[in-house]
Amino acid sequence: MNATTVLIKTAIQRWDDQVNRAALIISERSDETLAKQVATGKNTGAYVIGHLIAINDAMVQILGLGKPKYPDLFDTYIRHPDGVGHPGKTIPELRELWKETHDRITALVHQFPEENWLKRHANVTDEQFAQNPLRNKLSVLLNRAEHIAFHSGQLRLL
């Protein structure tokens, strides 16, 4: 493997590891546990799961791979805090959506042509990207892996 391939595979593995760890944390907790707040007065486990699905589903568009499949999650799980937006999904629904979303996105990520990771992501302009080539698609993937980690730290408290 050349250096570029190793570096890209290293980053993709960070995504895989964070997705797998979060899936394990979720699978180890009952619906009843996930319905609880991660700390007093904070988001429920269910809200955190819905938030991760919504954010990661939206990554598809930022990588230039199509539209989000579940744009309806945006209102409940991104725009509004827990309990304020449209009524959310049930926990069994969230478990299914989690699996479908992350299986689908992980497959896309593994099929993504190597050279594309270095191109600009959809939330920056050509001009911004010319000034800062670090605003590439691989940075989005790594950022989303860290975002999963951030909320996994909260789910683990349940």
Place this chain on the structure above:
Amino acid sequence: MNATTVLIKTAIQRWDDQVNRAALIISERSDETLAKQVATGKNTGAYVIGHLIAINDAMVQILGLGKPKYPDLFDTYIRHPDGVGHPGKTIPELRELWKETHDRITALVHQFPEENWLKRHANVTDEQFAQNPLRNKLSVLLNRAEHIAFHSGQLRLL
């Protein structure tokens, strides 16, 4: 910049961003707040900060850049759960240790010769590394950035 340089700088920026966000979360909270548990019956904010300092200080050795500077933190903040190991540092001490540790390690990371990131880290053997070149030093840096994110999600609950 060639592809290798862009990819390595992209990864280093993930470290920088996570360190800076955690530092901000810590700086925005009083000593009194950080003394509280992140959720009922869980680690205190102070313990989480000590844990991140201890883990990141130890990364220096895994990258082949010397010995940890604060090996005494290992017992309190890694080996034992909160309140069980040797008495820990005060919160003002932890704030100073956080800054010193992350300023020092971030400087080392930015000075690290590019080609070294692709070499094996100190916790794998040559034989293991020959079978899996993804067990390189850059994967350690990315993993530690995610580890900061994991615990930042907890500190933010305070």
